Amino acid sequence: MHHEDTLRPPRDLFTMKTVVLFALCALVPAAVFAQGQPPGGGAPLEQPGVSPAEIQRMFDAYALLQAQDQLKISDEHYPQFLSRFKALQDARRKALQERTRIIQDLRRLASDAQPDETQIKDRLKALQELEARSGVEVRKAYDGIDQVLDVGQQAKFRVFEEMMERRKLELVTRARQANRLKGRL
Numbered sequence: 388m389h390h391e392d393t394l395r396p397p398r399d400l401f402t403m404k405t406v407v408l409f410a411l412c413a414l415v416p417a418a419v420f421a422q423g424q425p426p427g428g429g430a431p432l433e434q435p436g437v438s439p440a441e442i443q444r445m446f447d448a449y450a451l452l453q454a455q456d457q458l459k460i461s462d463e464h465y466p467q468f469l470s471r472f473k474a475l476q477d478a479r480r481k482a483l484q485e486r487t488r489i490i491q492d493l494r495r496l497a498s499d500a501q502p503d504e505t506q507i508k509d510r511l512k513a514l515q516e517l518e519a520r521s522g523v524e525v526r527k528a529y530d531g532i533d534q535v536l537d538v539g540q541q542a543k544f545r546v547f548e549e550m551m552e553r554r555k556l557e558l559v560t561r562a563r564q565a566n567r568l569k570g571r572l
Contacts, residue, residue, distance in 0.1 A: 442558075447473075450472075451469060451472060453551070454468070454472060454544070454547060457547050458544055459540070459543075460535075460536070460540065464536075467535045468532065468535050474528045474531060475525065478525050478528045479525060481521075482521030482524070482525070485517050486518075489517065492510045496510065532544065
């Protein structure tokens with residue numbers, strides 16, 4: 388083995404990180420980079436034509452990139468962590484989408500002049516079942532993540548998630564404020 392070979396990361400790791408970076412670059416509008424805003428900044432939310440789903444994907448990609456650095460995940464464990472973190476994000480997203488649909492159904496049913504109690508009970512039961520099922524799926528995803536992290540990293544991951552959730556809320560708040568300001572002009 389040559390000396391320079393020891394300085395290079397394993398080829399599959401380089402590929403995995405490259406894929407994540409390319410995915411992030413493909414999702415972030417070029418105007419964001421032109422303004423010098425980081426993916427976690429407020430600019431993507433202010434770009435015309437960026438859907439909430441695109442914003443979520445951008446934020447998820449940003450979180451994946453930040454996780455390795457914040458949690459000090461070894462290059463060896465990063466691919467396993469990456470797939471398991473994505474599984475957690477997917478489980479949460481799927482549950483949120485289903486919950487939103489059920490709540491919309493309940494809103495529609497409750498606003499009818501003569502609400503159909505049978506349909507309302509059915510949707511409420513579906514909501515309870517979803518909450519139970521999604522709770523199990525999220526716990527399984529956490530268990531998968533915990534299998535590749537040591538105890539200290541597990542604690543840091545829970546703190547990291549809280550920090551990322553706060554950043555996401557800040558982005559949404561900034562976007563709403565920017566949209567209100569645009570409406571006044």
